[in-house]
Amino acid sequence: MSPGGLGEFEFIERLRRRCDPNGALVRGIGDDCAVARVPAGELLLTSTDLLIEDVHFRTAWIDMHDLGRKSVSVNVSDVAAMGGQPLSLFLALGIPADLSLEDLDRFTEGVLSACRDYGAVLAGGDTCRSPRGLFISVTVEGAVPDGLQVTRDGARPGDLVWVSGTLGDSALALRELLAGRQPPEECLRRHHDPRARVELGRTLAAQRFASAMIDISDGLFSDLGHILDASGCGAVLRRDLLPLSPAFLEFQQHQPEVNDLALTGGEDYELLFTSPPQHAEAVRALATPDLPLTEIGQITVSTDGLRIVDAQGTLRMPTRSGFDHFA
Amino acid sequence: MSPGGLGEFEFIERLRRRCDPNGALVRGIGDDCAVARVPAGELLLTSTDLLIEDVHFRTAWIDMHDLGRKSVSVNVSDVAAMGGQPLSLFLALGIPADLSLEDLDRFTEGVLSACRDYGAVLAGGDTCRSPRGLFISVTVEGAVPDGLQVTRDGARPGDLVWVSGTLGDSALALRELLAGRQPPEECLRRHHDPRARVELGRTLAAQRFASAMIDISDGLFSDLGHILDASGCGAVLRRDLLPLSPAFLEFQQHQPEVNDLALTGGEDYELLFTSPPQHAEAVRALATPDLPLTEIGQITVSTDGLRIVDAQGTLRMPTRSGFDHFA
Numbered sequence: 027m028s029p030g031g032l033g034e035f036e037f038i039e040r041l042r043r044r045c046d047p048n049g050a051l052v053r054g055i056g057d058d059c060a061v062a063r064v065p066a067g068e069l070l071l072t073s074t075d076l077l078i079e080d081v082h083f084r085t086a087w088i089d090m091h092d093l094g095r096k097s098v099s100v101n102v103s104d105v106a107a108m109g110g111q112p113l114s115l116f117l118a119l120g121i122p123a124d125l126s127l128e129d130l131d132r133f134t135e136g137v138l139s140a141c142r143d144y145g146a147v148l149a150g151g152d153t154c155r156s157p158r159g160l161f162i163s164v165t166v167e168g169a170v171p172d173g174l175q176v177t178r179d180g181a182r183p184g185d186l187v188w189v190s191g192t193l194g195d196s197a198l199a200l201r202e203l204l205a206g207r208q209p210p211e212e213c214l215r216r217h218h219d220p221r222a223r224v225e226l227g228r229t230l231a232a233q234r235f236a237s238a239m240i241d242i243s244d245g246l247f248s249d250l251g252h253i254l255d256a257s258g259c260g261a262v263l264r265r266d267l268l269p270l271s272p273a274f275l276e277f278q279q280h281q282p283e284v285n286d287l288a289l290t291g292g293e294d295y296e297l298l299f300t301s302p303p304q305h306a307e308a309v310r311a312l313a314t315p316d317l318p319l320t321e322i323g324q325i326t327v328s329t330d331g332l333r334i335v336d337a338q339g340t341l342r343m344p345t346r347s348g349f350d351h352f353a
Numbered sequence: 354m355s356p357g358g359l360g361e362f363e364f365i366e367r368l369r370r371r372c373d374p375n376g377a378l379v380r381g382i383g384d385d386c387a388v389a390r391v392p393a394g395e396l397l398l399t400s401t402d403l404l405i406e407d408v409h410f411r412t413a414w415i416d417m418h419d420l421g422r423k424s425v426s427v428n429v430s431d432v433a434a435m436g437g438q439p440l441s442l443f444l445a446l447g448i449p450a451d452l453s454l455e456d457l458d459r460f461t462e463g464v465l466s467a468c469r470d471y472g473a474v475l476a477g478g479d480t481c482r483s484p485r486g487l488f489i490s491v492t493v494e495g496a497v498p499d500g501l502q503v504t505r506d507g508a509r510p511g512d513l514v515w516v517s518g519t520l521g522d523s524a525l526a527l528r529e530l531l532a533g534r535q536p537p538e539e540c541l542r543r544h545h546d547p548r549a550r551v552e553l554g555r556t557l558a559a560q561r562f563a564s565a566m567i568d569i570s571d572g573l574f575s576d577l578g579h580i581l582d583a584s585g586c587g588a589v590l591r592r593d594l595l596p597l598s599p600a601f602l603e604f605q606q607h608q609p610e611v612n613d614l615a616l617t618g619g620e621d622y623e624l625l626f627t628s629p630p631q632h633a634e635a636v637r638a639l640a641t642p643d644l645p646l647t648e649i650g651q652i653t654v655s656t657d658g659l660r661i662v663d664a665q666g667t668l669r670m671p672t673r674s675g676f677d678h679f680a
Contacts, residue, residue, distance in 0.1 A: 059400040163403070
């Protein structure tokens with residue numbers, strides 16, 4: 027039995043009634059498989075994410091509605107990073123006996139609200155009791171016009187490195203939560219309710235502005251490393267140009283050490299992309315007050331590694347080979 | 354960090370090296386999303402399953418290679434039940450610290466071996482440590498020619514009810530394991546390494562023999578109930594015709610009460626389908642020595658409910674409305 031005394035079938039039926047009847051699907055929740063039509067001429071994109079209680083989240087810190095939204099956003103962010111449009115979401119839930127039906131309802135409301143934000147539908151999933159902790163697995167399917175998908179391996183020496191939004195807010199919030207302090211509200215919102223940059227990703231792909239793209243989940247340094255590994259390139263990154271939010275800047279005045287979080291903190295879910303210099307003005311024109319786009323460096327040859335420099339070009343961190351980002 | 358001191362990236366890299374390079378995919382493991390092409394004129398099928406330690410399996414009972422295979426088969430079985438061909442598999446793993454690297458390797462070998470059996474490729478996933486127990490979430494994508502998908506809602510009064518293979522073996526094995534006894538080997542194999550009936554499902558769909566289909570995961574009684582609910586029908590089921598394996602029959606001689614397991618036990622992963630009577634001979638001709646097909650009843654009008662009768666037509670169980678299959 028599931029929480030609140032609901033059986034599995036009853037829970038699924040509750041959920042099904044709150045979804046669009048089939049939505050864009052040929053068949054939604056309630057059969058052995060969801061059945062969907064991938065738009066003609068488009069490729070299917072799929073990504074899976076795990077969110078495990080006490081590893082990825084603590085229920086004492088995050089509201090269940092936010093957790094539902096975040097579970098969707100972190101997953102959809104992978105589709106955004108390929109330049110695609112999310113279509114269907116699949117939710118697998120291991121539900122501990124002590125989760126109240128009210129909390130479960132708030133969670134699923136959050137899931138459905140984020141799906142609506144991104145134009146996706148909840149198309150299926152699985153639920154069962156979990157003997158130990160809440161376990162969430164989310165799989166998103168999306169589509170991208172064939173040939174427009176933006177992978178990690180297309181960066182070339184000379185390309186500029188861009189990032190959307192601001193960096194480090196989410197990591198700053200986590201740092202404060204772990205220390206038992208109340209984080210700045212704006213940073214906490216970024217940590218609990220990140221937004222996947224779907225529209226930006228689609229535009230960059232459609233205009234063929236991005237040569238490589240990834241979403242920042244592990245942190246700028248680590249995720250840029252993935253692009254460099256896949257593309258066989260190096261990069262030089264201007265540390266002084268990393269975009270920081272007003273809340274982050276204010277916090278940093280008193281605790282300058284948090285500046286590292288913009289480089290190494292995770293869960294920004296901003297888009298990090300490379301783009302040939304001739305597109306620089308056009309890329310800059312895509313920025314909005316809500317979503318700035320910042321040029322933070324340039325791709326170089328692989329033998330350079332990843333170098334972090336300041337405005338004067340002085341090396342501000344060891345080369346990448348000396349930096350263990352698995353630690 | 355993951356088991357055996359492997360980091361997440363290292364584990365994914367190990368796994369990636371053991372997969373077909375991209376296989377049938379445009380892009381496999383190693384980018385934000387897997388990228389695939391759904392065959393022209395085909396619909397996309399997707400299903401997700403959870404397997405949680407101490408809910409769905411006990412590591413003391415099942416070998417890790419079998420667990421890997423079973424995780425794939427139970428998921429692929431949903432694609433088989435729609436008449437589809439599995440294409441891609443996505444694996445999300447929450448890995449406890451005490452799982453050895455050897456066990457993890459055996460698990461992934463099992464996953465890959467089952468993928469090969471079904472003609473699918475491991476296309477992506479997510480891994481992280483689990484603070485408590487092994488947590489497996491599997492998502493399969495498949496395809497079926499548009500219009501040939503077999504759903505649960507197509508049964509019509511007069512259709513015959515068919516089932517593949519034999520029933521109750523898996524449930525018998527579980528019963529014995531729970532009682533601390535050694536199950537018959539054949540039943541244990543069915544419990545630990547069930548086979549998804551992909552070829553049969555595809556044939557039934559391609560020939561348009563099946564009007565409704567489901568795989569038996571919750572038990573014949575419950576899963577036939579899903580077809581009846583979706584189709585708005587009743588059924589009469591001949592209890593004496595349920596196909597039983599030699600091992601099951603031998604066991605039943607000493608413990609006749611296990612006969613119920615063929616009706617209510619779960620995890621058979623056989624195909625349960627309905628078919629208009631004019632196809633009866635053609636359906637019968639699809640049976641093989643390894644995979645019998647048995648006619649076990651007939652669809653009736655919904656007011657009849659689900660009636661279980663013996664060879665003489667005597668009611669052998671309460672009508673469905675009096676039977677709580679959520680319990």
